[in-house]
Amino acid sequence: MDQEQNKDQTYQTYEIFNSVEVQKRQNLKEVKQDQELIQENILQDEDYLQHEQKTIFQINQASKFQSDLNKEVEEPKIMTQIQRQVKQKENNKKEKFLVEEIQIKTTQINKVQENQLKTENGLLFIQAQQESKLILNPIMPKLNKNIQEDYVNVIFGLYKIYDEQIPKEVFISSIYNQHQLEAQITENNVNISNQLSKFLSGFRKIKSDPNSFFAALSFQFFQIALKQQNQSQFENDLSWIQNLNIAIKTRQFIIDDNYFQNHQNYFLQKIQEIYVSRNPEEQLEQIMNDRQSQFYGLSIIYFRNLISQLIIDENSDKNEEAEEIKFWENSLSNANNIFELLAERLKIQIHEYNINKQKSQVYKQIYGDDTERQIHLLCLDEHYDIGISKF
Structure with a gap:
């Protein structure tokens, strides 16, 4: 128990x-x-x-x-x-x-910085050029301390854009005769040769780049001005140059508009010297082909800006088209649209010979009424040469 x-x-x-x-x-x-x-x-x-x-x-x-x-x-x-x-x-x-x-803050900061960059970019770029800290490509012009002289180097830089591609071609050739016209322009197409021979005895070949229209137009217009009998008529023909607000652009480098302040003085002085010379047309041909002179470049720039201004005056909605003309690399498309404007503004008569090789046809059109002040333009595939009239 x-x-x-x-x-x-x-x-x-x-x-x-x-x-x-x-x-x-x-x-x-x-x-x-x-x-x-x-x-x-x-x-x-x-x-x-x-x-x-x-x-x-x-x-x-x-x-x-x-x-x-x-x-x-x-x-x-x-x-x-x-x-x-x-x-x-x-x-x-x-x-x-x-x-x-x-x-939100990042967006605001980016917007402020973007606006600031737009304002300061041109000045910073110019400063970098002047200090030799920025090289965009081999044709970038050297700039001096004196901004008034820089436009000369800028123009030489513009020349190099197409001289690199076509180094030996002159801007404006001497006169070729009828046979050379048939060989080079019509390529011995009988129908085209026969049509052109009714109006032209020869031609001047223009350098094969997008400035061909402006070169052909400016050379012939200056020829007309140099034939004026007195000084006042001569000066009146060129008076529009003094009133232009000049701007030229390129996709190769940035150009400040200030480079072209007072540039008209140089140009008008040069053409005045040609006017009083013994053989103005020969002197004009020489200076237009002188790559050490800015005369040719300024001629192109003046007529690009004149056409740009005429387009804006006619229709303010065409601002984009007008700005595109200021680019050195751009050819003038649809030139017919501005021929009437040019004829009226410069008091000239434009004869255009548009060559269509496929159809073996030449389409001739005349713009303006002043038969004493004629300009003849040969157009083939949007390239322009100077026609030498028989009359």
């Missing part, structure tokens, strides 16, 4: 001990889980704080949010799962707000 009582007591003691032991282990397990959860929360919070700080430092106006984050660091790191989720949502909202603010 005593033995069984002792056995029961021993068993009860063991159960109590075992229960206590189990409870201890359970408590230890829960404590360990809590510690792991706390550690996980701490790591997540630290990762999040690092991410927030990277975003905050991108703008200067984030100091308030940084202060809030610093306060959060000081708060107890042990949070319940619900508290952590709530805090995460709040921080996400703040982060989204900051990102949007950064984007």
Whole structure:
């Protein structure tokens, strides 16, 4: 009997001990889980704080949010799962707000910088050129300290654009006779030769580049002006040059409009010297082909700007077309549209001979009424040469 009582007591003691032991282990397990959860929360919070700080430092106006984050660091790191989720949502909202603010600020800054660059770009470019810190290509003209003289070097730079491609071709040739006209222009096409021979006795070949129309037009117009019988008529023919606002453009380098201030004085002085010479036409041909003179370049620039201005005066909506004409590399497309304007403005009569080799036809059109002041233009595939009239 005593033995069984002792056995029961021993068993009860063991159960109590075992229960206590189990409870201890359970408590230890829960404590360990809590510690792991706390550690996980701490790591997540630290990762999040690092991410927030990277975003905050991108703008200067984030100091308030940084202060809030610093306060959060000081708060107890042990949070319940619900508290952590709530805090995460709040921080996400703040982060989204900051990102949007950064984007707005960046857009505003970019717009200001873009406007500032548009204003300062020309001056910075000129300064870089003058300090020899910027070389765009081999034909980039050297610029001097004196901006009034720089247009000379700019014009020489314009010459080089096509001299690199066609180095030996003159701007305007001497007169070729009827047989040379048939061989070079009509390529001995009998129908075309017969049609041209009714009106022309020869031609002057113009350099094969986009300036052919302007060269053919300017050379013949100056021929007309140089034939004037008195000084006042001669000056009147050239008076429009003084009133032009000059701009010339190229896709090879930037040209400042200030380069061409007072350039008319040089040009008018040169053509005055030609006017009083013994053989004005010969002198004109020489100076137009002189690559050490800016006379040819200025002639092209003047007539490009004149045509540009005539287009604007006729229709202000054609500003884009008018600006394109100012590019040295651009040929004059649809020249027929401006022939009437030129004839009226310069008091000339333009004879255009448009050659169509496929149809073996020459289409002749006349613009203007002044038969005493004629200009003859041979047009083949948008290239222009000078026609020598039989009459």
